[in-house]
Amino acid sequence: MMEMVPQAAPMLRIYRYRAAVDAAIARVLDGGTAIGGAEVAAFEAAFAAFCGVGHAIGCGNGTDALVLALRAAGIGPGDEVITVALTAHGTAQAIRLVGAVPIFVEVDSATRTMDPAAAAAAITPRTAALVPVHLYGQMADMPALTALAAQQGLFLLEDCAQAHGAEMAGRRAGGWGHAAAFSFYPTKNLGAVGDGGAVVTQDAALAKRVRSQTNYGWSDARRISDVVAGNSRLDTVQAAILAALLPHLDEAIAERRAIAAALHLGIGGAVTLPRWDDGAVWHQFVIAHPARDLLAASLSRDGIGTAVHYTPPLHWQPAFYRDAQPPLPITERLAAEVLSLPIQPEVAGPATQAIIDAVRRGAAECAR
């Protein structure tokens, strides 16, 4: 039987660094601390430095990271938060979870990220925040969005769940907004052996409020609940594993860039390619084709796994339905056409030529 190339295989990344991960787990078991402690503080400091910001606060997952940042910024019922509909559900769920209303705006068809002009046009007196998503590892237009947020007095929260280490104009993802949310879900470029997340920020006061939100609203060791808050912490063992993997992230990003460049060159004009971006970290390599499902079936017959990120778009999901939502033709077309190829180095590295051949063959079949 033909061996399938999976679209992603997160545990292969863990196995690749198995010795470092085993040592991290053993250190936690020997250290006798299961929640918090020096391992969490060390990872938070290392991750803040990696992002080029002053503060990182570990938490339970990427959705919680968005919720914690929005709550710490005082965003809640009565507020509108502008975001995109071509993203993971967590982006909009977080906005709903704090009681605010997600307002979905159009994406740019080339970058597939928030169109700053569409965001500007959607601002009302109730708008409190912008949540652009650095989708597939490519950053949104942060120079334009930071200018818009500053001019309109809006809280700017970057959804960096897919963009650890991405860069624009020499500044990394997470260093542009008032705060940024990361996920360490296993498939992410920096992924744990389970769930994990972090909020990063340059603002010390905001960092303190985020941390209090992770831990029952306590602001210090006195254990006084100053505000209403739940519990969302990065486990000590996950922090230790992430700290062991972080030194290898730049190497993995370089590998993703090399595979993306080979796919770009090899696939050529057979399908719509993602726009080339030197600062992207290629969390996904996402092509587009009008006969997406036929193409996916052809790739599968050739042993290449694919995935669709994301359909249906979020403005069509029951949880986010709004009477006043205008259609989003670019988003809707992308949701119908996008197809994520394998790009994880452990999977796609040895199979790059097979992926190229299968896409070219599939596109030719679809054209018949």
Ligand SMILES: Cc1ncc(COP(=O)(O)O)c(C=O)c1O
């Ligand atoms: C863009 C985006 N935002 C938010 C999330 C939510 O992260 P998590 O699954 O860790 O809650 C994810 C991951 O699924 C994501 O890709």
